[in-house]
Amino acid sequence: MSIRVGEAAEAPSFQKAALPLLDDTQLRKNVRHATDVITNKRAIVVGEQHDWQQLRSAASAIKEHTLRHLDHYLLQFEAACTAAGGHVHWASDADEANRIIVDLVKQYGGKEVIKVKTMTSDEIGLNKAFEANGIHPHETDLADMIIQLGHDKPSHIVVPALHKNRQQVREIFMQAMGLSELGDKPEDLTNAARHYLREKFLKVGIGFSGANYLLADTGGVCVVESEGNGRMCLTLPDVLITVAGIEKVIPGFRDLEIFLQLLPRSATGERMNPYNSLWTGVHDGDGPQHFHIVLLDNGRTRILADPESRQTLHCIRCGACLNTCPVYRQTGGHAYGSIYAGPIGAILTPQLFDMQHSQSLPYASSLCGACYEVCPVKINIPEVLIHLRGRVVREQQSGANIEAMGMKAMANIFASRRRFEAAQRLGRIGQWPFVSEGWVKHLPGMLGNWTSVRDLQSMPQQSFRSWWRDRKKSAVAKEKADA
Amino acid sequence: MPEATNTREAILSRIRATNPTADAAVCTSEYQAIERAYQQSASMDRASIIRTFIERLHEYDANVTETSVDGIATAIAEILNTHSQKSTVLADNFKQQFLPADFHCVRESQITKEQLNTIEGAISECEVAIAHTGTIIIRGSRQITLLPDRYLCVVSESQVVETVPEAIAVLEKFAAEPLTFISGPSATADIEMTRIRGVHGPRILDIVLVRD
Numbered sequence: 265m266s267i268r269v270g271e272a273a274e275a276p277s278f279q280k281a282a283l284p285l286l287d288d289t290q291l292r293k294n295v296r297h298a299t300d301v302i303t304n305k306r307a308i309v310v311g312e313q314h315d316w317q318q319l320r321s322a323a324s325a326i327k328e329h330t331l332r333h334l335d336h337y338l339l340q341f342e343a344a345c346t347a348a349g350g351h352v353h354w355a356s357d358a359d360e361a362n363r364i365i366v367d368l369v370k371q372y373g374g375k376e377v378i379k380v381k382t383m384t385s386d387e388i389g390l391n392k393a394f395e396a397n398g399i400h401p402h403e404t405d406l407a408d409m410i411i412q413l414g415h416d417k418p419s420h421i422v423v424p425a426l427h428k429n430r431q432q433v434r435e436i437f438m439q440a441m442g443l444s445e446l447g448d449k450p451e452d453l454t455n456a457a458r459h460y461l462r463e464k465f466l467k468v469g470i471g472f473s474g475a476n477y478l479l480a481d482t483g484g485v486c487v488v489e490s491e492g493n494g495r496m497c498l499t500l501p502d503v504l505i506t507v508a509g510i511e512k513v514i515p516g517f518r519d520l521e522i523f524l525q526l527l528p529r530s531a532t533g534e535r536m537n538p539y540n541s542l543w544t545g546v547h548d549g550d551g552p553q554h555f556h557i558v559l560l561d562n563g564r565t566r567i568l569a570d571p572e573s574r575q576t577l578h579c580i581r582c583g584a585c586l587n588t589c590p591v592y593r594q595t596g597g598h599a600y601g602s603i604y605a606g607p608i609g610a611i612l613t614p615q616l617f618d619m620q621h622s623q624s625l626p627y628a629s630s631l632c633g634a635c636y637e638v639c640p641v642k643i644n645i646p647e648v649l650i651h652l653r654g655r656v657v658r659e660q661q662s663g664a665n666i667e668a669m670g671m672k673a674m675a676n677i678f679a680s681r682r683r684f685e686a687a688q689r690l691g692r693i694g695q696w697p698f699v700s701e702g703w704v705k706h707l708p709g710m711l712g713n714w715t716s717v718r719d720l721q722s723m724p725q726q727s728f729r730s731w732w733r734d735r736k737k738s739a740v741a742k743e744k745a746d747a
Numbered sequence: 748m749p750e751a752t753n754t755r756e757a758i759l760s761r762i763r764a765t766n767p768t769a770d771a772a773v774c775t776s777e778y779q780a781i782e783r784a785y786q787q788s789a790s791m792d793r794a795s796i797i798r799t800f801i802e803r804l805h806e807y808d809a810n811v812t813e814t815s816v817d818g819i820a821t822a823i824a825e826i827l828n829t830h831s832q833k834s835t836v837l838a839d840n841f842k843q844q845f846l847p848a849d850f851h852c853v854r855e856s857q858i859t860k861e862q863l864n865t866i867e868g869a870i871s872e873c874e875v876a877i878a879h880t881g882t883i884i885i886r887g888s889r890q891i892t893l894l895p896d897r898y899l900c901v902v903s904e905s906q907v908v909e910t911v912p913e914a915i916a917v918l919e920k921f922a923a924e925p926l927t928f929i930s931g932p933s934a935t936a937d938i939e940m941t942r943i944r945g946v947h948g949p950r951i952l953d954i955v956l957v958r959d
């Protein structure tokens with residue numbers, strides 16, 4: 265099996281990739297603006313949903329339950345989808361999925377495919393496979409068009425082009441669509457996309473999509489979107505091919521009542537996104553008459569096998585953890601080297617690789633916990649990050665790596681409060697030669713690797729815990745004195 | 748296709764290695780025991796539900812016309828007039844009596860998608876509507892509610908429920924049919940996070956709300 269996650273296997277470490285991005289002020293401005301807007305909108309619509317926590321709990325319970333019975337639900341989905349006229353295929357890895365999809369397109373005699381936004385197709389590198397076989401994929405989601413026409417890479421799982429502003433989009437469109445004039449109002453740009461794609465929607469006979477939910481009981485598929493390009497791809501072509509990770513299955517139609525409330529509020533800060541499409545196999549006289557779905561493993565069963573981190577598979581790809589993450593907000597998505605960026609990317613990408621690549625990603629976090637708080641399906645990302653750091657350390661232990669040794673020592677120290685406090689006292693004494701204006705910028709020897717990408721705040725003279733103890737002591741003393 | 752069968756078996760066996768297969772009865776009872784403590788039924792009175800529905804639609808930039816059953820045809824005529832709409836396509840099951848007199852239109856099953864692309868507007872009813880999110884849900888009619896630039900939907904007051912779970916309960920019996928949830932006109936926020944109306948779907952959404 266060869267697992268592929270876009271081009272993540274070849275990507276430089278997060279720490280390396282982040283450095284030049286931190287100097288790109290335009291990119292950082294665009295990322296900050298976009299994430300601020302979504303975060304604020306999300307806070308408002310989540311705040312008004314008085315049963316938000318109950319919805320989160322139910323969603324988390326359903327995902328956990330489904331993963332425990334994943335074989336059962338996948339088989340149920342397969343049977344129901346097949347009975348409704350769909351064809352179900354299974355793929356162990358990216359290459360197998362690409363082979364199945366390319367063969368299907370050839371079998372139907374297609375040279376072009378219209379695609380609606382799917383992270384999974386980026387994961388398996390489908391567009392490259394298409395192009396290698398003389399098939400032209402047209403991305404139809406506005407953001408994906410911006411990426412495809414600008415030969416760029418997605419930087420966010422919901423708003424992949426959020427690192428581009430309107431002037432940049434205008435440039436890309438004018439060049440790729442051969443326009444001599446184009447305004448830079450967002451309306452002008454969406455209009456250009458509308459005209460550019462309308463003909464494709466009507467002419468191209470094969471549509472390709474991902475899936476937000478697979479419904480085990482009905483065999484139905486649900487796609488959530490905004491622009492209507494999804495509906496075009498899902499209803500106009502004669503042939504529809506869908507790829508979905510095996511974790512996308514949920515038990516039943518009824519469960520949509522939870523996920524359709526959680527996803528839009530978390531993803532775009534809307535009470536509901538403009539369009540949700542649901543179809544089951546093929547429908548006589550309405551939409552595609554040939555429907556194929558590829559169920560993709562590509563490392564997911566490995567994640568399932570690790571009880572401490574299988575909650576990673578709960579993810580509904582809402583992007584809320586990216587928008588809220590202080591690290592993502594500084595660097596944007598490209599630093600993660602994977603199509604899955606931000607906190608979810610930091611746990612998903614290395615696990616899909618069975619920790620063989622992207623090992624720097626679990627460290628791309630300050631463990632502040634903001635991601636866990638916003639996650640609509642309650643994935644405890646900090647917990648998984650720490651667990652994965654442990655796995656990275658264990659992987660690296662063979663080569664005596666100072667960070668690994670440090671981490672191991674740290675694990676020992678964290679495990680006991682007495683040892684932790686003793687270490688803090690030692691640190692306070694040991695740090696003085698390296699502190700300048702409250703920061704530790706360069707540590708000596710091999711530890712210099714650590715500080716080359718991090719400025720450490722020097723340790724305060726007193727820990728919070730000891731301050732608290734002293735405060736209590738003095739309060740007691742004061743009470744006694746008062747008495 | 749031996750390879751395909753093998754892959755399927757291989758994936759299933761990898762899953763089973765981590766999940767001791769419980770029998771279907773256990774799975775069902777576990778599923779039924781999942782706590783659903785979120786709101787599942789209406790909490791507001793009917794008047795507030797309808798008011799909320801209208802407010803939400805306005806927030807999405809949809810137009811709302813309120814009328815009685817007898818006023819539907821007139822309301823439709825007026826809306827089409829404001830748009831100076833010359834060509835209209837109708838859902839196959841749309842009731843003739845709701846249409847203005849000597850009204851010119853085609854039915855959805857009579858035209859191809861290429862012809863549909865040249866038609867200015869579409870009219871249909873919905874199956875159920877959600878006040879809380881300003882959503883209408885359409886059964887079938889996927890192409891006509893998509894290609895023309897204007898979409899007019901007739902919603903009767905009794906079809907409006909307060910919450911998403913109530914709507915899903917109504918839809919349960921049509922669960923295997925093609926369903927489209929529509930919340931406002933087509934839009935995107937992909938450019939600088941500004942919600943822009945109308946990318947590929949209809950840019951104008953008119954709701955005729957039929958009061959009891």
Ligand code: SF4
Pocket residue numbers: 530578579580581582583584585586608635638639640641642643
């Ligand atoms: S991990 Fe949670 S918050 Fe992050 S994208 Fe997935 S569902 Fe959303």
